[in-house]
Amino acid sequence: MTLTDMQIVAKAVRDVPAGSYVNLGIGMPVTALDLWRDDDSVVIHSENGILGMRALDPEEPGDPDVVNAGKQPVAVREGAAYFHHADSFAMMRGGHLDYSILGAYQVSAAGDIANWSLGKAGMIPAVGGAMDLVVGAKNVWVVMRHLTRDGGPRLVESCTMPLTGAHVVRRVYTDLATIDVGGEGFVVTEISPDVTVAELRAATDAPLQFAPGVLAHQEQKDGAQA
Amino acid sequence: MSRRTLDKVSASVDEAVADVPDGATVLVSGFGTSGQPIELIEALVRQGARGLTVVCNNSGTGDSGLGKLIRLGRVEKLIASYARGPQNQAFEEAYAQRRIAYECVPQGTLAERLRAAGAGLGGFLTPTGFGTELTEGKETRIIDGRGFVLEAPLPGDFALVGAHRADVLGNVTYRKAGRNFGPLMCMAGATAIVQVDEVVAAGGIDPECVVTPGIFVSRVVTIEPTGKEG
Numbered sequence: 001m002t003l004t005d006m007q008i009v010a011k012a013v014r015d016v017p018a019g020s021y022v023n024l025g026i027g028m029p030v031t032a033l034d035l036w037r038d039d040d041s042v043v044i045h046s047e048n049g050i051l052g053m054r055a056l057d058p059e060e061p062g063d064p065d066v067v068n069a070g071k072q073p074v075a076v077r078e079g080a081a082y083f084h085h086a087d088s089f090a091m092m093r094g095g096h097l098d099y100s101i102l103g104a105y106q107v108s109a110a111g112d113i114a115n116w117s118l119g120k121a122g123m124i125p126a127v128g129g130a131m132d133l134v135v136g137a138k139n140v141w142v143v144m145r146h147l148t149r150d151g152g153p154r155l156v157e158s159c160t161m162p163l164t165g166a167h168v169v170r171r172v173y174t175d176l177a178t179i180d181v182g183g184e185g186f187v188v189t190e191i192s193p194d195v196t197v198a199e200l201r202a203a204t205d206a207p208l209q210f211a212p213g214v215l216a217h218q219e220q221k222d223g224a225q226a
Numbered sequence: 227m228s229r230r231t232l233d234k235v236s237a238s239v240d241e242a243v244a245d246v247p248d249g250a251t252v253l254v255s256g257f258g259t260s261g262q263p264i265e266l267i268e269a270l271v272r273q274g275a276r277g278l279t280v281v282c283n284n285s286g287t288g289d290s291g292l293g294k295l296i297r298l299g300r301v302e303k304l305i306a307s308y309a310r311g312p313q314n315q316a317f318e319e320a321y322a323q324r325r326i327a328y329e330c331v332p333q334g335t336l337a338e339r340l341r342a343a344g345a346g347l348g349g350f351l352t353p354t355g356f357g358t359e360l361t362e363g364k365e366t367r368i369i370d371g372r373g374f375v376l377e378a379p380l381p382g383d384f385a386l387v388g389a390h391r392a393d394v395l396g397n398v399t400y401r402k403a404g405r406n407f408g409p410l411m412c413m414a415g416a417t418a419i420v421q422v423d424e425v426v427a428a429g430g431i432d433p434e435c436v437v438t439p440g441i442f443v444s445r446v447v448t449i450e451p452t453g454k455e456g
């Protein structure tokens with residue numbers, strides 16, 4: 001059984017230490033606001049000039065000047081701050097953010113990420129803050145499904161879509177696994193329940209290594225299934 | 227010399243934008259509709275200037291403001307980071323019909339290019355976009371093993387900015403995240419025009435709380451109250 005989108009996001013939320021400054025990309029990542037709804041141990045940054053963003057409570061009215069990067073209404077916690085765009089992007093580029101959690105179309109074994117353009121002719125190029133979010137944060141994490149809707153790989157040897165940034169991604173959370181990305185390519189640190197190594201390899205278009213203990217745990221699972 | 231010569235209050239949004247010429251570069255604040263100077267853009271629509279280069283994070287929402295300006299063919303070129311959205315038909319049509327030129331700039335680079343213009347810098351080196359197609363052809367440098375792209379300042383002839391409160395000397399405060407590009411565009415625009423919910427007398431804004439100092443602002447104009455709370 002693979003994980004739902006929310007369960008993928010929950011793995012990343014689980015691994016962010018208290019006291020962190022975190023940016024959440026549009027799409028799947030920003031749903032983490034709901035998981036942090038009752039937890040103020042992290043400070044969430046929004047590119048449009050907010051530190052201390054939180055999800056609206058049910059029935060709480062929104063404010064047109066308090067929105068997230070996807071321009072959806074949000075709210076702020078006690079101790080929030082507003083600031084202009086040059087400061088906001090200095091927080092990213094300047095290495096002040098601890099975590100930038102993004103969605104992606106493709107991530108390569110070298111840590112390259114493609115998440116801003118499908119590279120199709122005629123589409124209006126629209127990059128927003130994506131390229132800034134991948135260059136400065138201390139940790140760039142990706143949350144995404146392991147395969148495309150058509151069943152194609154998203155974890156690849158090298159990206160075929162236009163790059164957002166090169167050598168920047170540190171970790172990828174998918175429905176099938178959690179994978180660290182570094183100098184040695186993809187290193188699997190966690191496999192989802194009922195997913196086999198063979199399935200994981202088949203769904204990944206690049207060599208996989210396994211962190212100590214992951215395979216031993218997997219063999220126990222395989223043994224139990226046999 | 228009297229303080230009165232520093233009074234920057236315009237009587238109306240139409241008066242405030244009356245001298246924007248054809249071919250001007252106009253900086254427009256806002257992130258989506260947050261901080262967007264919709265009344266000033268509507269006044270620019272009525273004023274009729276054309277052949278404009280507009281710098282804005284987005285490309286307008288619906289058929290008012292920037293969307294209308296684009297639909298009427300007044301905008302020759304748009305410089306934006308994210309010219310896409312659910313209510314973006316005016317730009318989409320103009321782009322598809324090749325009636326408008328478009329430069330897509332990473333959002334942080336857009337902000338910093340405006341700041342550089344306002345700060346008198348000749349440009350800056352940024353890691354954003356290095357090695358991507360958005361920075362193809364630009365000058366690059368490797369510093370401590372890391373790639374950087376040389377980006378140019380982005381000045382405007384005019385800036386149209388949405389804010390919350392101003393005093394008669396042009397000191398400005400903003401409302402929540404509506405601040406976004408406003409302070410940068412005030413710096414980068416040769417003539418910065420700020421629309422606010424309320425203009426107060428000198429001294430009506432605590433100097434500790436001023437976000438954009440009046441030296442960056444040429445004109446302030448009050449719009450009809452929107453009912454938003456401070």
